Amino acid sequence: MIDSLPPLRDVIARHDLRARKALGQNFLLDLNLTARIARAAGDLTQSDVLEVGPGPGGLTRGLLAEGARHVLAIEKDPRCLPALAEIAAAHPGRLTVLQGDALKIDPLAHLNPPIKVVANLPYNVGTELLVRWLTPRDWPPFWESLTLMFQREVAERIVAKPGGKAYGRLALLAQWRCEARIVLTLPPSAFTPPPKVASAVVHLTALPAPRFPADAKVLERVVAAAFNQRRKMLRASLRGLDPQIEARLERLGIPPTARAEEIGLEAFCALARDLT
Template structure:
């Protein structure tokens, strides 16, 4: 469907929509770029889509133009609601506008059906928090997430063992999803331009039975291990071990890892084994 609305710059000027640094807002105005981002969601003809932090609606319009069956936009900044309602009027029956905080909503109850997708240019100050929230959902309610982050964060999401960016975020994400960096976006594409590049990550949940189902335990052992990433596991896992009946050495042995290894050399399966060992030792506490 052709976009029936005026250019985004005109919309922003008419509604006096300046980006707020406190909300981590940067507007992507190039509709060719937003259309490319929306295309990574695949065929959305039967999809219920959700977008967090749509701002003036650049990506919103691209998602609708890509044929989403229905789109729910969640915006906490009331200044953008009139512009979003104009989009809703231009696509009758296809858009629900919610004035709410994406950190506190229950997306699984807002969206109906099985074919649910997340597409968002995430505000820089809450992007990682929202990602963790969606990873922790039990059961996973979304079939794909197409998310834009600061480039540094995107690199951390998709990093593999041995990469400089490999750490806690990669392990948590890839224990639940297949993760790909699919697009890089220069700072100059945004208004106002941020100080860093951005990148789009595509996440597909792993099949049932292969996703790691205890992100709390995994989060604890990775936070401990990478909190002192230059130290060996023998020296860095003390905080995690202190929450169990096991010693650090016993946890490492139960996971089949080497005490002298450093966190950045342990693959995701190794950390999952460590999380299972932590949970088992935790369960034996009186």
């Protein structure tokens, strides 16, 4: 037990909280595992924590038990609110729950820096939220780190290196401005109901500045063009950016006959600067 509250299975039964596929819900009931995820985020005692999709509150309890200064939990499913209210009552003043869609709520009015994001993200909005957090208008972002649970396939795309099928836009987006690593892998059996695939927790730490200079919008345009036609050579996939792209690539030392998955972040950034 990480606190004096009842086991999560009892909480779910009492509040009739069957996970809903339409909401991308898979509940993590082992409080030892939720505590491990909370610890993977580092020292929480001096930070506010944003959690998206707390469900019945397993990870929420882990974050509070690990000493988070304050947790803001955003939950779309109103059925979960009574269970979360019980956690808030057990930790006076340390948990705020907002009911609504995390894609539409601005959390910053309820958080004080430094801020960490820790969440078992609903599968149906996880990647969209990650991309939003990685592409703010200004950098550094509002958060110091992201500790997020994804399907393992998505997690592997975030940390992928050039040369493999997993390497693509998500890897470049994450690694341009962050240190990214997988810190925990969980089998389907850890969840209720068990998903069809394994899950993994990725920890991303915001760098003070991008690894290589580039205009964010130009870089995104270059990477999107390259990977939207990843089987084509760069001289073909990038022709829409510049009719003279082959000569430009050669001048930068990037093989025009290479494919997107063979090109590292530094070269993409160099091309983005050259096109700016």
